Amino acid sequence: MARYIQLGISLFYITALIVFINAQQGVKNGHYHRNTTPYSVPTNETGYCGCVDGDCIAPRVCRCRPGYILNEARHRCEAVCEGGCLHGQCSRPGVCSCDPGYIISPRDRESCVPDCGPNNCNGGQCVSPGVCSCRPGYIRDSITNECTPECRNGCPINSRCTAPDRCVCNPGFEMDHYDNRCVISSGSYDGNNNNNNGGDHHQEQGHCDRQCINGVCMGYNICSCNDGYTPDPRDSTRTRCIASCPGGCINGICSAPNFCICHPGYTKDRGTKGSQRCVPRYNY
Structure with missing residues (x-):
């Protein structure tokens, strides 16, 4: 046995x-x-x-x-995971767990792709975590990290760039093709519901969540700059206007409309009356 x-x-x-x-x-x-x-x-x-x-x-x-x-x-x-889970690990059959800075690809669950935020570069290509590569005609916004259309010559006040080299007037404004600028539409109403037939374009008649600096609110979150001021190109909220010096302020800064303050070591050119040009101080 x-x-x-x-x-x-x-x-x-x-x-x-x-x-x-x-x-x-x-x-x-x-x-x-x-x-x-x-x-x-x-x-x-x-x-x-x-x-x-x-x-x-x-x-x-x-x-x-x-x-x-x-x-x-x-x-x-x-x-x-047949896709290999590059930039991640295979946590269960056919499903990847991605490394920090990467998310599951929307096309399949076996690939990890760079994460560039909820808008995913807004039409551009996310090449690495937080880095967008924009298509021709678009530039990356350093604040939102999205690809936004570029208008190389800029847009008139009270307008916005909606496509490469294409500006559209903000709501409540229309294009004056003679002067190539956006003006208040005929038939627009001010805050008291009185018809405005083109009188004072600087009368405040809108609602802005942020205060308009050196300008007035002319629509919903739309600021119109005061005379002698222009929109700050570094302000993505478009609520801040800065002084404009048409001749520029070489060796100085523009502190008020057409008024420059010279950097240390420089002074106004005394040879020309009213000149805003800054020249080295040792010349005098």
Whole structure:
């Protein structure tokens, strides 16, 4: 009787050994078996195996479940993602867990792509986390990190750039093609519902969430600059107007309409009356 029991145990271990050898022959291309068909792998456990994402089919022998493959170096079953999960890790079959700065691709769940915010560059291409590459005719807004259309010659006051080199007047304004500027539309109303037929264009008649600096509110979040002022190109909110010096302020700053303050070491050119040109002080 004992002889038959010993023979049965021997046959069991021989069967397990054959399964193990067949599994090893299925391991290809380095550490990983490239298909997802279940197969057997050895474990480092003594006695009965503890299989993670696999099934114990014999003492110290595991079989990986569908969607998992053997990591031979670590002696464990690991999830398979056919896309490779570049910039991430395969957390479960067909699903990646992305590294910081990357998100799951909208096209599939097995690829991680750079994250450039909820608007995703607004039509540009996100080339790395937080970095947009804009199409020709568009530039990157340093504040919103979106690609916005570029109007190379700028847009008139009370208008906005809606497409490359295309300006559109703000609501409540219309284009005066003779002067190439946006003026209050005929039939617009002021804050007291009185018809404004082109009188004082600087009468405040809108609602702006932010205060208009050196200007007045002429519509919903639309500021019109006072005379001698122009929109600050660095202000993305378009609520701040800065002084304008048509001749420029070389070696100085424009502090008021057509009035420059010279940098230290410079003074106004005394040779020309009313000149705003700053020249080196040692010339006098």
